[in-house]
Amino acid sequence: MNPEAADPRTQQSWKVDVSGYSVDLPIVAIKPDFAISLMMIIDLGVKFGDHVGRELAAKLAPLKPDIVVGAATLGIPVAIEVSRALGLDHYVILQKSPKIHLANAMEQRISSITSKGEQRLLLDRAALPLLEGKRVVVVDDVVASGSSLKGSLELVRKAGADVVGIGVILTEAREWQETLGADCGLIHSLAHIPQFSRAGGETWEPIPGT
DSSP states (O other): OOTTSOOOEEEEEEEEEETTEEEEEEEEEEETTEEEEOOOGGGSHHHHHHHHHHHHHHHHGGGOOSEEEEETTTHHHHHHHHHHHHTOOOEEEEBOSOOGGGTTOEEEEEOOTTSSSOEEEEEOGGGHHHHTTOEEEEEEEEESSSHHHHHHHHHHHHTTOEEEEEEEEEEESSHHHHHHGGGGGGEEEEEEEOEEEOTTSSSOEEOTTO
């Protein structure tokens, strides 16, 4: 890591109420005039994970899912906590790192607002019996551009799953709506966050309409 590299974190934060649980998210600059509020669920503690798991499970339970699917990395704790709250034992994780047991994995290409370049989602073929013909809910931490989530949906559908719902902790801005199209109707979320610009000043302000 280059110690002289500029820190993208600003001195501002954005407070969001996540179904009764208040968190302050650091505003992080993606470009000189564009920033997002960054939620790293793995840094927010066990109580937050338990809270969002129970709240998302309450929204998804009426859909009677057989199994929960999440994508690495930040979707993993969401999938675990939602599965736990739903009383389910098994869950499926879509991987991004090419591991030895994934040499013959099903694959989907994706991109993300918080990751550089194109990535791959990998589904272990050993997990196919957990998905084929099953009622599946796909979960993640945040949906922003919608590309990662769309890739997850396409991959589990290739595996023969019936996607009955999508659970996310946060929706960010509006770009995901165009990306997901008709699948927007499957979204269940706990809160919404805007994106930010400085508009020529020093203070980051929410972009209107986001």
